[in-house]
Amino acid sequence: MSILAALQKNRMIPEIYKQMSREALEERVREVKNKLGSKLFIPGHHYQKDEVIQFADATGDSLKLAQLSAENKEAEFIVFCGVHFMAETADILTSEQQKVFLPDMRAGCSMADMADLQQTEQAWEKLGEIFGDTILPLTYVNSTAAIKSFVGAHGGATVTSSNAHTMVKWAFTQKERILFLPDQHLGRNTAFDLGIDLDDMAIWNPITNTLEYEGDVSSIKVILWKGHCSVHENFTVKNVIDVRYQHPKMKIIVHPECRREVVELSDMAGSTSYIIKAIENAEPGTEWAIGTEMNLVNRIIHDHPDKKIISLNPHMCPCLTMNRIDLPHLVWSLDTLEDASNLNLIKVDAEIAENAKLALERMLANS
Ligand code: 13P
Ligand code: SF4
Numbered sequence: 001m002s003i004l005a006a007l008q009k010n011r012m013i014p015e016i017y018k019q020m021s022r023e024a025l026e027e028r029v030r031e032v033k034n035k036l037g038s039k040l041f042i043p044g045h046h047y048q049k050d051e052v053i054q055f056a057d058a059t060g061d062s063l064k065l066a067q068l069s070a071e072n073k074e075a076e077f078i079v080f081c082g083v084h085f086m087a088e089t090a091d092i093l094t095s096e097q098q099k100v101f102l103p104d105m106r107a108g109c110s111m112a113d114m115a116d117l118q119q120t121e122q123a124w125e126k127l128g129e130i131f132g133d134t135i136l137p138l139t140y141v142n143s144t145a146a147i148k149s150f151v152g153a154h155g156g157a158t159v160t161s162s163n164a165h166t167m168v169k170w171a172f173t174q175k176e177r178i179l180f181l182p183d184q185h186l187g188r189n190t191a192f193d194l195g196i197d198l199d200d201m202a203i204w205n206p207i208t209n210t211l212e213y214e215g216d217v218s219s220i221k222v223i224l225w226k227g228h229c230s231v232h233e234n235f236t237v238k239n240v241i242d243v244r245y246q247h248p249k250m251k252i253i254v255h256p257e258c259r260r261e262v263v264e265l266s267d268m269a270g271s272t273s274y275i276i277k278a279i280e281n282a283e284p285g286t287e288w289a290i291g292t293e294m295n296l297v298n299r300i301i302h303d304h305p306d307k308k309i310i311s312l313n314p315h316m317c318p319c320l321t322m323n324r325i326d327l328p329h330l331v332w333s334l335d336t337l338e339d340a341s342n343l344n345l346i347k348v349d350a351e352i353a354e355n356a357k358l359a360l361e362r363m364l365a366n367s
Contacts, residue, residue: 027325029334039075041079043076043270046059047296065082077337079330082325083322085109087346088346093357103330104326112144114182114226115143134177136154139181145348158361161307162271162367167366181203186256189258190302204223232291239262252267252312254269255293276296285306
């Protein structure tokens with residue numbers, strides 16, 4: 001069911017869950033987990049709140065959570081603590097008998113909403129007129145199932161922040177050019193790392209339906225969809241300059257959803273798992289400024305009292321949609337798993353799922 005359809009049915013959390021104490025909510029999660037055992041699987045993305053992540057059976061970045069979903073054959077109920085596109089991915093990669101639930105249907109991703117199917121079809125037609133049959137579409141997993149399906153149907157694949165380099169290299173073995181949706185920053189940062197000149201990258205503007213570029217159109221190798229993450233765009237060059245001035249010994253590590261200028265001035269860039277590992281492997285006493293979502297940064301700070309760690313942007317907030325999954329929503333979701341309401345069930349349309357699965361499987365085969 002779509003987010004809109006769920007909201008239209010007014011499937012909002014009953015008041016009673018909001019009134020329960022934290023202890024009572026936690027006790028209820030433990031009860032359901034004990035009762036269902038391996039019939040229940042709770043994956044949790046690194047950006048989830050601590051109150052939720054404590055109950056996750058596995059935590060990970062988008063790639064790991066997609067791999068775990070594909071591997072899990074025994075769970076009947078998968079309660080996905082993350083955002084909508086992640087739960088859709090889990091539904092596509094699991095069997096018909098397995099049911100995937102998102103504890104709050106409002107947990108979307110603003111970046112995924114920046115590319116819809118109609119816009120993509122229009123873009124594809126126009127780009128075909130300019131470049132002919134020379135383009136392979138790649139989509140960041142932070143996209144709707146419909147976009148993954150479009151990409152799969154056109155020979156392309158999904159990518160995550162941890163395999164983007166591999167997947168862009170693979171794409172160039174298939175076609176001369178790529179269309180990278182919907183995050184221009186991950187696309188640009190990855191292509192740049194692989195030695196592609198910024199002048200050979202163009203931007204597709206889905207609002208004006210035009211290709212934005214300078215110079216010779218025939219030299220364009222990468223077409224970047226004009227989308228972005230509203231959380232990671234809040235890290236700025238000024239933040240980097242301030243940290244370099246105030247903490248000269250600090251290393252700066254950021255997520256590749258940050259804009260190019262910020263990644264360029266940082267010391268390291270990578271997925272959420274990459275960031276976690278880098279800090280884990282760092283020597284005690286080292287100093288770090290992290291450019292990613294705040295729930296994760298706070299957890300890393302808490303887990304590493306032997307290191308000095310701050311957020312690259314001192315005024316950063318958590319990802320608001322990731323934060324919609326809280327303990328009351330988790331309990332509500334668990335309480336309704338076995339009734340017939342299929343409340344908060346994520347079910348991707350079979351036709352869409354077929355081609356979306358192709359795109360996901362091409363990625364998993366290359367990861
Ligand atoms: P990771 O795959 O690096 O965990 O990133 C997911 C995401 O949504 C980042 O904003
Ligand atoms: Fe989407 Fe950005 Fe939130 Fe990740 S951090 S889920 S890309 S809005």
